[in-house]
Amino acid sequence: MLKKERFAPALENMTINPLVEADFLSLMEEKTSDTLQGRVVKGKVIRKDKNFVVVDANLKNEGIIPLSEFELGESAGHPELGDEVDVFVEESENYYGHTVLSREKAVREEAWGPLEQAFNEKRVVKGKIFGRIKGGLAVDIAGVVAFLPGSQIDTKPLKDLSHLLQEEQHFHILKMDKKLENIVVSRRSVIESLKSKAKDKLLSEIKVGMVLDGVVKNITDYGAFIDLNSTDGLVHITDIAWSRIHHPSEVLQIGETIKVMVIGFDPVAKRISLGIKQLDNTPWKEIQEEFAVGKIVTGRITNLEDYGLFVELKNKIDGLVHVSQISWSDKNNVNIKNQFSIGQEVKCKVIGIDQNKYRVSLSIKQCLEKPWQKFIDEHPVGSVVTGIIKSISNFGIFVTLTEDLVGLIHEYDISWQNDGKGLLSQFKKGEKIQCRVIEVNPDKERFRLGIKQMSLELYNGFIEKNPVGSVIECLVENKDDKGGVLVKADHTILVVVDKNEHNAAKIAKISVGEIVKAKVETIDDAKKRVELSLL
Template identity: 50%
Template sequence: MGACGKSDPIYRASQRRVWHNQGDTQVSEQNTEMGMNPSTDDFATLLEESFAADSPIEGTVVRGRVTAIENDLAIVDVGLKTEGRVPLREFSMAGQPAQIGVGDEVEVFVDRIENAMGEAVLSRDKARREESWVKLEKNFEADERVEGVIFGRVKGGFTVDLDGATAFLPGSQVDIRPIRDIAPLMNTPQPFQILKMDRRRGNIVVSRRAIMEETRAEARSEIVSNLLEGQQVEGVVKNITDYGAFVDLGGVDGLLHVTDIAWRRVNHPSEVLTVGESVRVQVVKINPETQRISLGMKQLESDPWDEAASKFELNSKVTGRVTNITDYGAFVELDNGIEGLVHVTEMSWVKKNVHPGKIVSTSQEVEVMVLEVDADKRRISLGLKQCVENPWEDFSSKFPVGTKVEGEIKNITEFGLFVG
């Protein structure tokens, strides 16, 4: 190994040990000899001491005191040969004024001990970033909320200041529903949930939507716990679908199924309801596990089937309106909420194997006879042909058995002839 020069750290360390002991009564000859002729172990010890003595504070966070405020700069003393200047904006949250004054203690990041101007180069932003990452990692591990400020827009989302650390807020994580104007949310402190962190790459992804969903779930649980089955409540129609309407009950939605809108047949909820309309509904069922709420409007009115048997007597003739036609018959509305079925076999005395749509049409007013009433099953059997004379009875009276008649051959089959 070559001789130690005066610029060598081991030489300087050995000399410091000697000069440090000059205040003693005697200078240790042993130390002097070790400094001049160090062993291998002494080399290691002296090298370690040299690095410790020369270790700079550059690249670390230190505590300092604000000594003055000049224009938009804070003069900070961190115990170095010179003070440093830090822009006031680095002491403020995004969109907020700086809250700092002379005499305040602050933590700053030392970029350089001295620049070309002879001043210490300090940064509050970098210190806050270092502090924030430590805190944010703890928040992330504990699944805790953090406070931040949306201050910028980038491709695919927005930037959020988390007390010094910059995070990315995807556009899909801003709210539960898409927001057209985000201006009211900018520069306002609000809670966020950290979804992902990567300190090596300096990436943080946050969500505002997760906070809103959690808050909404808490509010929903509270509202649901105060509702009772059978209770009547006011709500606003929020959305209409083919199978029903969603009603906002003040923070929680309930489903008003199409079959529970009215006692009568409702083909589509839009026939009765409109979005934004205020409605009074009854809580039909609450599922405590899924927190789903089933609502009803028809339950607020008396059930027309309660008086169906007394109102529609057997063999009585009534007038109704055809509401629906199927392959097996036609449904006729006799009263609000009460429909009966005219089976295809009860439609005509003479027309066989004919589709009901060729005998009656939707919305047609028809006279029918009540053949059967089953209030428990909510069924009424009706007859259309019973309201006209039976041509077979008239024929049998005109042409007794044995009478000779003339007619036209209508059809020929293997088993006989049809004569009309």
């Protein structure tokens, strides 16, 4: 059988057509150029003029790059002839047969990775603002052009931006899109973050009495807000000057740098109260020496407010008469502007001096006779009085006794046998009513009255049968909001058992309608009141 042999041409005897070889090399070069498209390669500057450089990157053709593209990034600077530079191959050969190279995109490619990492980690990046564009500013960040919107430049509107140009700034990256070659940054968020940290530091260190530098940020009718760099504080109009002023703008101007003293701090609300007049306490020392607490003074009214009136004490230094210190009656319902006028002289009593806030508290009513003193003298506990029903609440009846004096009939003091809450609807505002004085407390300005104490038959029968020390049965009628309990003692009269140390645990265990045992502890015959303790 014949053996089949492979055909093996003798290469040494073969010749390659030069034209075929040239076509092959051209094909390989074209293939290599296509492979490099979209990548960063090394190139050499072979020509340079005023605005452009020509770079040879070993591709089919040289590329022309504007010199402006070499002005971005940390290695910014125009290259010289013969310099090797990194360039991005946009197109190895475009429609016109040109090679398109970019220095800007090469820098972008190099910087994109670190910037993306900073974006993901929410880290601050550095950059320089180099120009204005529609809607904001252009920023060079490591050679990458980013967009800074106008709303993200600062925490407040800036009229002049020239001081920001070509100066290194710090930014947060808000958005990145490599496909669109888009980066949006914020300088404002960096400022807010730094202010937040500085604010926390200031609030942790702040103390009453500290003197700080600040800038007047805003002025209102009631005071001025001061920018303390990381947070704001308020100087109330009364703490701007020792003398009375009608508006803060008489003394302060927006943008003015001033010194202020911390006179109050609320750590929960993070509210800082500031003072300017407190920096010079010479007038205050004179006030302290001359106007001691308890002293009666006469002064001229300098200002009227809904919350009180200001009285000049000395050298245009004022004290405040709060609305509650004007009249013994209607403490908070005084129409100040109808009763008083600026320039009017009034007699006041010094009732308080605030050492920290440099404030003097005055009282007009404490210069007047207490209206209930005469009433107490003429109507001791146990007396019968007649009054007019002023108002009815869900817990009792308020009775006008004199022009300046109002007493309370609690719901428990309406009837010996029935829960008074259900009887309140039987009474009408303006109705004349007769009742008995059962308690007077001048310090708390409290006058307790009773209707059931007018009829003593049931009460007298109870105390005759059940003297102090007696143990009796009681029917639980009701429990009140304060933890006390209303019982019908010996099934005869209603008595309130207070929630005291002895009764608290027992009250918690009993229910309405239950029969319980109790001991008669005291009997106050003047007030017609019985006190029980649960057993």
